[in-house]
Amino acid sequence: MNRIDRLTAIMLKLQSKRYVTIDDIAEQYSISERTVFRDIKALGEAGVPIGFEKDRGYYIVEGYSIPPVMFTKEEAGAILLASKLLKRQGDQSLVDHFEQALTKIRAVLKNTQKDYVQELEKYIEVVSPNVSVEKAFPDLYLTDIKDALVHHQILSFEYYANYSDSYSSREVEPLGICHYANHWHLIAYCRMRHGIRDFRTDRISKLHVLDQFFDPSLRDDFKEHIFVRQMSQDVREIRVLFEPDVARLIGDQRYYYGFIEEKKTEAGVEMIFMVGECEYFARWLLMFTDRVRILNSEKLEQQIQQFIEQLSSHYAMVH
Incomplete structure (x- = not known):
């Protein structure tokens, strides 16, 4: 990657996150810390207002916006492929949001790129087992779950247990989501069971985000539950x-x-x-x-x- 492309990429990275560390930039672009300092200085001299906060990293001063990003046809094609996969693997709330984002992306493409994406779409199909979705399990809650994860809010829902063919009411502290075995799973601390549990999102109904908050630092890391406890116990x-x-x-x-x-x-x-x-x-x-x-x-x-x-x-x- 030449320096001009790298400076543009660093500027986009700074806009995409609240704070970006020197290590993040150096690792992503395989450059030294000294080169990172020089690139940040060059962006500042070019008029990009970049600030620095100790123990957090660099940031673009609020109020400054970078001109709209232009996509290459390869990038637009990759996003199209992602949308096809999401339709098969995501719940409807995610699909709707992604479709809206894809429409915005198409709007900024050049005419030749729009033609490329439109033609490419004719030749893409994702084939996977079609699982019938019961009305009781619409799998529409990932957006609410994501919001609760970010704001550390308690979730309340009805959960269907396949082994007993019954429902139970749960209040949980959401710790993370993961996708495995062809389903999305919510990893959460269950207040009824007094422990971390794994809930398939397509078995959740009547979900509500409560105006109650919790401290996630008091709970075990959800990744530990997935990759350590799952492997050692189950x-x-x-x-x-x-x-x-x-x-x-x-x-x-x-x-x-x-x-x-x-x-x-x-x-x-x-x-x-x-x-x-x-x-x-x-x-x-x-x-x-x-x-x-x-x-x-x-x-x-x-x-x-x-x-x-x-x-x-x-x-x-x-x-």
Whole structure:
């Protein structure tokens, strides 16, 4: 990146955040701290009012605005791809906001760039399993949840538990959101359970942001809950051997079931999964019948055997 492009990028970065540290700039653009100082000075000499606050970093003085950003066709194309993915993976409130943002972005594109994006859109489609959405679970609350996270406000909602087919009223302190297993999850301190819990957002209904606040520093970090507690308490390593022709057909399915790595052997393809619910994983493995072998889990084998016996009994009764 030449210096002119870098100065423009640094100026945009300064506008995108309240404070930007020297380390942030140096790391992103692979330059030394001395070069950062020189670039900041050059921007100041060019008329950009940049301030500095100890222990926080640099900032653009309030009231100054940078002229509207012009996108390249590649950047506009990347944003278009993101919008397609969001329609599949986000709740409707996020989709609506993103569509509004995309309309504004299209408005500042040059005519040739608009033509490029319009033509590109004809050739993009995101194909993923279509999950039917029940009216009870509209999954419309991520925007409210995001606001509550920023302002540290208590959330109140009804939560549906699949295992018991029942609802419970919850008041929680929202700590973070994450996306895994094809769903958005709210990680929060549950005041009813007196501990950090994981709530699938598509099972939340009647959500309200209360005029009550909490101190998030008094709670464990939600990332620790996801990446440490989840791995140590709820998830176990499962090794499965697939016959080669079956392994080729699995494709991206594996990533919905905790796939982390694979290796080819003389007997087939050995895959390693981090599995939480054996029942869920066992139902998936059943579709491969005798073309798959479990290598290290007696519990999973017993679960599959139980399903086989249930199927045998069911179809014996039918006939």
